[in-house]
Amino acid sequence: MMQLYPANAIESLEFSKIKNLLLHKCRTDAARERVENIRFHTHKDHATRDLQQTYDYRNILLSGDYFPNDFTRNLHKELKLLSIPGGVLSGEQLLAVQHLALTIRDILLWFKKNNELFDSLRSVASKVVYEKKIHETISAIIDETGTVRDNASRELMSIRADLGRVRNEARKVFESVLRKLNKQGYLADISESFLNGRRTVAVLAEYKRIVKGILHGESDTQKTVFIEPEETTELNNEIFSLERAEGREIQRILAQLTKDLAIYSPLLETYYHLCGLYDFIRAKALLAIDMNGNMPRVTQHPGFQLEKAYHPLLYLHNKNSNKPTIPLNLSLDRQQRILIISGPNAGGKTVAMKTVGLLQLMMQAGLLIPVGDNSEMGIFRQIMVQIGDTQSIEHELSTYSAHLQHMKHFMDFADGKTLFFIDELGSGSDPNLGGAFAEAIVEHLAAKNALGIITTHYLNLKVMAGKVKGIMNGAMSFDEQRLEPLYRLTTGKPGSSYTFAIAQRSGLSPDVIERARQLTQREHFKLDNMLHQAEQQTVKLSDKEKQLEKLLKENEQLKKHYEEATDKAKQRQIYETLKLQNQIKKEELEYLRDTERKFKQIIQDWKKSENKQDVIKAAENVLFRKKQVDANASAAKKTDKIYDTIGGVPHIGDLVRNKLNHQVGTLTELTDRRAVVKIGKMPFTVDIETWVVVKKKNAEKQ
Numbered sequence: 239m240m241q242l243y244p245a246n247a248i249e250s251l252e253f254s255k256i257k258n259l260l261l262h263k264c265r266t267d268a269a270r271e272r273v274e275n276i277r278f279h280t281h282k283d284h285a286t287r288d289l290q291q292t293y294d295y296r297n298i299l300l301s302g303d304y305f306p307n308d309f310t311r312n313l314h315k316e317l318k319l320l321s322i323p324g325g326v327l328s329g330e331q332l333l334a335v336q337h338l339a340l341t342i343r344d345i346l347l348w349f350k351k352n353n354e355l356f357d358s359l360r361s362v363a364s365k366v367v368y369e370k371k372i373h374e375t376i377s378a379i380i381d382e383t384g385t386v387r388d389n390a391s392r393e394l395m396s397i398r399a400d401l402g403r404v405r406n407e408a409r410k411v412f413e414s415v416l417r418k419l420n421k422q423g424y425l426a427d428i429s430e431s432f433l434n435g436r437r438t439v440a441v442l443a444e445y446k447r448i449v450k451g452i453l454h455g456e457s458d459t460q461k462t463v464f465i466e467p468e469e470t471t472e473l474n475n476e477i478f479s480l481e482r483a484e485g486r487e488i489q490r491i492l493a494q495l496t497k498d499l500a501i502y503s504p505l506l507e508t509y510y511h512l513c514g515l516y517d518f519i520r521a522k523a524l525l526a527i528d529m530n531g532n533m534p535r536v537t538q539h540p541g542f543q544l545e546k547a548y549h550p551l552l553y554l555h556n557k558n559s560n561k562p563t564i565p566l567n568l569s570l571d572r573q574q575r576i577l578i579i580s581g582p583n584a585g586g587k588t589v590a591m592k593t594v595g596l597l598q599l600m601m602q603a604g605l606l607i608p609v610g611d612n613s614e615m616g617i618f619r620q621i622m623v624q625i626g627d628t629q630s631i632e633h634e635l636s637t638y639s640a641h642l643q644h645m646k647h648f649m650d651f652a653d654g655k656t657l658f659f660i661d662e663l664g665s666g667s668d669p670n671l672g673g674a675f676a677e678a679i680v681e682h683l684a685a686k687n688a689l690g691i692i693t694t695h696y697l698n699l700k701v702m703a704g705k706v707k708g709i710m711n712g713a714m715s716f717d718e719q720r721l722e723p724l725y726r727l728t729t730g731k732p733g734s735s736y737t738f739a740i741a742q743r744s745g746l747s748p749d750v751i752e753r754a755r756q757l758t759q760r761e762h763f764k765l766d767n768m769l770h771q772a773e774q775q776t777v778k779l780s781d782k783e784k785q786l787e788k789l790l791k792e793n794e795q796l797k798k799h800y801e802e803a804t805d806k807a808k809q810r811q812i813y814e815t816l817k818l819q820n821q822i823k824k825e826e827l828e829y830l831r832d833t834e835r836k837f838k839q840i841i842q843d844w845k846k847s848e849n850k851q852d853v854i855k856a857a858e859n860v861l862f863r864k865k866q867v868d869a870n871a872s873a874a875k876k877t878d879k880i881y882d883t884i885g886g887v888p889h890i891g892d893l894v895r896n897k898l899n900h901q902v903g904t905l906t907e908l909t910d911r912r913a914v915v916k917i918g919k920m921p922f923t924v925d926i927e928t929w930v931v932v933k934k935k936n937a938e939k940q
Contacts, residue, residue: 240278240602240619243647247623251595251659255551256525256605263521265310268514273521278602280619282538288604290358293533295523296606298356306344307516309337317510319496321503326493329384332376335499335506339372342509345516359519363512372502379495386488394487401480408473412437415467424449426462436474438464522605529553531606534613540655540689541571542598546610549593550600553608564725565610566593574710575689576680577729578699581714586725587693588625590714591659594691595623598657618689622648622658642675649682658683658690663699673698684708873900881932888913894929902932 248254257273264270279285298305311334319325320335327335346368349360379390388395419425419439426440433454440462441449451465466474499506525531529550546565556563568590570577579587597607601615624644648658663676673696680699683690684706692699703711715726877900881893888894888905894915895902903917913926 240280240621242278243620243622243651244644247621248599250623250625251592251599251621252551253596253599253603256596256600259528259554260521260525260605263524264517265520266514266517267312267314268511269517269521272514272518276603278599279604280602280617282536282617285602285604285617286536287358287361289533289536289601289606291362291519292522292526292531292604292606294356294359295519296526296531299520299523299527305516305520306341306348307513307520309341309513310517311337313338313506313510317503317507320500320506323500324493325496325500326489327496327499328492329380329386332380332492332495332499333382333384336373336376336380338506338509338513339369341513342366343368343370343373345512359516362515362519366508366512367505369502369505372499372506375495375498379491386491390491391487394484394491397480397484397487401477401484404473404476404480408437408470408477411473412439412467412470415439415469419449426457428462431464433464435478436466437470438466441465526606529608532609532611532613533606534601534609534615536601537614537616539572539616540618540657541569541616542594543569543571543612543614544594544597544609545613547593547597547613548608549589550596550608552589552593566590566727568594568712568727568729570689570691572687573708575687575708576684577691577710577712578680578702579691579693579712579714579727580695580700586714586727588661589725590712590727591661591691591693592625595621595657595659618655618657620651620653620656622652622656622690624648625659625661645679648688649679649686652683652686652688654687656686656688656690658688660690660692663692663694663696672696677702680709681706876900877902877932880935882935884931884933886931888926888929888931892931893933895932896924897928897930905929 242248257276260273260276261270264273279288295305313334316327316331316335319327319331342363345363346366349356349363379387381387386394388398416425416430416439419441420429424441424445426442428440431438431440436452436454438454439449439451441464443456443461443463446453446463446465449465449467451467451469452471454464454466456463529548530553531550545567547567548563548565553563564586568577579590581587597609598615598618598621600607602617624641645660648660652658663679676694676696677698680692680702687708694700700711703709710729711731712727712729713731715728877895881895881902883895888908890905890908892905893902894905901917903915903922905913906916906921907914908926913924913929914921915924915929916922
């Protein structure tokens with residue numbers, strides 16, 4: 239189990255606020271109890287299991303699917319009564335028990351329907367078996383309203399039959415009396431009422447001695463009295479007797495039913511806790527959706543690599559205010575163990591530190607966290623925190639004394655599996671002495687291989703990164719031109735405190751600021767000024783990087799648009815080619831059909847005709863496409879007028895003529911028996927055997 243120091247470490251890192259948010263997502267007392275007793279895992283497998291369960295449930299919710307864990311009633315009392323000999327559950331309580339059992343049935347059926355999916359959630363119920371006898375036993379006795387059924391026993395059925403008969407008789411008699419009294423004018427405006435469980439007539443006070451029966455009361459004005467007619471008294475007494483008999487029989491039936499269900503008490507306890515666990519996982523999933531929670535990779539080794547990490551509470555606050563939140567990118571491992579963050583006050587140093595601490599607690603509690611997909615987090619066995627005022631009134635300790643007591647605990651118990659957070663290390667004492675103690679403390683923690691984050695303004699701590707192995711610097715960026723913090727953490731270099739810039743921002747007199755500069759130690763001011771210049775250069779470089787990144791994105795978009803346009807052009811070209819091919823095939827198909835029809839006609843003509851020569855000519859016209867032959871002959875004559883046939887072996891650059899359609903082009907490529915001929919501006923791959931070399935006639939004259 240994780241060790242936390244001090245006792246208020248959870249409050250210091252604001253995990254208690256996360257618990258409150260989680261409590262509001264719970265629907266069951268069992269889930270709320272789990273939130274109150276939430277534990278931080280120190281084994282990778284346990285943390286991964288809880289994270290995966292939450293991740294799977296989150297995905298179910300985001301997909302719009304329905305997971306049937308609708309049971310939300312607190313059944314502590316009912317389950318306890320069920321396990322006590324002689325305990326009796328009411329019809330309404332038994333109905334709740336039935337609902338619990340049916341919920342488990344629906345959950346198991348849901349997993350069966352989604353076979354081989356959501357293994358982490360399925361494993362929660364892997365050893366649970368649905369017992370249908372629970373539902374059958376209850377539904378045989380209790381109806382859907384929680385009332386004991388008439389046929390629950392023969393005795394109850396007989397009693398209710400008699401009760402129905404007597405009530406019907408009493409109703410008829412009463413209505414007869416009511417009509418008679420109304421006819422006599424004895425009734426008040428309201429005519430009847432119920433008092434002491436008896437049906438009474440409302441009689442005007444002056445006639446109360448005339449109407450015979452039992453007086454049950456009178457109105458506030460004493461003008462109306464309520465009398466049970468003597469005609470219905472015996473019937474009402476019989477009804478009352480039967481109702482008591484019914485109640486006794488119902489109580490006996492419920493007691494027997496409770497006893498019959500008692501053997502399932504342990505199983506129902508399991509059902510109840512299972513529903514509470516699923517409700518707890520659901521609450522974690524809902525919280526994850528609110529804060530854009532994700533599942534990091536989990537490793538057993540202490541350390542973390544956070545990418546695009548957000549402080550969950552700050553993210554939710556800014557989300558509700560439609561404000562952006564600056565993400566954090568940070569890594570700590572065995573080589574780079576301690577980060578010293580410096581920078582201006584109110585620049586976000588403490589927030590950055592709390593972000594890491596809170597995310598670590600949430601991850602080891604099985605909660606999804608707002609980080610990027612490539613984030614990785616290890617397991618720590620201890621978390622030590624010193625944030626805020628450490629003054630102890632009870633023990634009469636000053637802030638610095640209490641601070642040192644905390645540091646003593648850190649140095650005594652920290653090890654390689656400890657994650658610590660120290661806010662403003664060494665503050666509250668003489669700057670030189672406090673800085674010296676702070677440096678010694680950091681050296682000691684580094685020697686013990688502990689991992690942690692420290693915020694400081696001490697210059698000697700800022701230069702430790704070059705002297706002590708495992709320590710690195712970090713700086714919170716500050717825009718000096720606008721005199722405001724950027725809340726962006728940059729690792730690898732220390733930051734300036736921007737004391738004079740902040741003093742200028744606060745409106746302090748320029749003379750006072752200048753005098754402070756003069757009084758500042760030269761070396762101190764020189765180093766802070768160097769840090770200041772380096773940080774401003776980093777801010778400028780960061781702006782240029784953003785501009786470059788923007789240009790690169792624009793370039794990628796243009797490249798994408800160009801590729802899309804090229805693809806569209808290719809697709810259009812392919813489409814036109816296919817369209818042309820289809821048209822050609824269509825024409826060929828029509829030609830073949832026409833040829834087939836003509837040949838059939840020729841065969842018939844051959845059989846009938848005496849002049850066989852005419853039939854042969856008709857066949858020639860069909861076979862050799864007379865029109866095409868004529869057209870080719872015409873094209874050959876035109877070509878013969880312009881070109882002379884030379885023949886011989888063709889070479890690149892020669893004019894060549896097609897032997898079939900007599901087209902002329904220039905030979906541009908020649909490989910074996912294949913060639914490329916350019917006719918006009920269009921190149922065509924051709925069979926060179928069907929082409930012959932020619933020369934223009936007018937070329938000889940020239």
